[in-house]
Amino acid sequence: MPSFNTFEMHIATIENNIEANPSLCIETCKSLIEGICKTILTNKALTYKEDGKFQELVKQTMNSMVISSDCYKDELCELARRIASVAQKIAEIRNNSGFASHSQDIKAISVNLTLSLFIYKITDVIGGFILHYYITHNNPKKDNRIHFEDCQEFNEYFDEENPFAIGLLTLSSSEALYRQDYEAYKEEYLYYLETKDKN
Template identity: 25%
Template sequence: MEFLGRLYDLESLPSTDSRFQDAAGDIWQHRVNNDDWPEDWIFDDSRFRLMSAPPDEFLRFLCEVLHPVVRPDRNETLKLLQHFNDQLRPHGWHLIEEEKIAGRPRYVGQAIRNHHHRSVSRARTVADALDAAWMQKEIERVENAIDADPALALGTAKELLESCCKTILTKRGVSFGKSDDLPKLTKALTKELKLVPEGIPDAAKGAENIRLILRNLSALTQYMAELRGLYGTGHGRDGKHKGLEPRHARLAVASAVAFIDCQRRSKSRPLGGVKVGHLTPHAGNVGRA
């Protein structure tokens, strides 16, 4: 009753029970006084037309289910959010955080923008090529978190980089320490794959530009690790901490994908000593992230 009262004027809606004047009366009778309606009755009730309503009305209903006042249990809210988004995403919608109320997120429905899905698709291609099931799980976590939990997306993007480095190093028989951090793993991988080539002649057109692009791509993992330390999951925060926005998470994820895509291509064909023209596709991937 209280929940529906947040969304509808129950006293203005008709009753389906002749003993009562309005929806407030018959809902009280059949859900409180004499609980003889099924749990999912509202989805078939023509007064609320949830199954035929415009998307914004249905999404508003789902968002209210997750409202901090309605659902104070944080873990339950997150589980429902993931379930709702799993069902909504194939239809082009998802629920994202709009604001916080007393430190708890309030959600709003939004049409999915396709720009970050290209990055996720490329990441899946890399994971398939490397036969890395764990990377697939991290990619799925990133996709679900970009809008709903940017800090989680950032933290997982960093883990995705680590998984990529460890997977390729393992496949190539290169040993590394269990405690090696992301910069160390990256250094070992770029050395193994000769990602920063020394064989480009200085006279070649754009040689220095190519070196800079590839060196900065390698340095990206260091920046990602530092950013994750500042804003990602895995560290406690004070009460005044302000996190990243989804747009920052998209940039971080796209950058991470550019790196692992380049590494995957380099694994198949090491870059050291090849011609400048053969490097262009890899440099171009950075711009399309």
């Protein structure tokens, strides 16, 4: 889902600072998971506590994604609980050694490469799993947020069916609709998905 490409900057910061600045690496790991969770919950029109525990945010995200018909629902929910506990530990380490948002005394014990590498790998697994599950099981609904860049197939179809030009300049009718009337775009997109599956 191209809308998640925004997090590529987080990933670059993490990878570039595993050894160079382990505290910044850990801080960005926490920020990455937090951003993914908040984006997914907002996409699903679910509210979350801005000042809540990091563990609760991760668990809420995981629980919001697990579909009731999944044959491993109980196992996934238990894994969600355990993943949330690991995520909370990352948050605690980040709070104790934060480079930017939780500055430390210059004599504070600094984080080493071993810990930053370990947290980087944990973040890769947790973030990767959350994104994979969300993308694989994402089901756009009326109350869900839709991102234009994630609807490439529909956009191309809509542009072909509704050519839009001003003089010699050809414009994207799907983008124009998305920017000018998001709700109408959403309705067209959901109708497209519904009829596409029936054909």
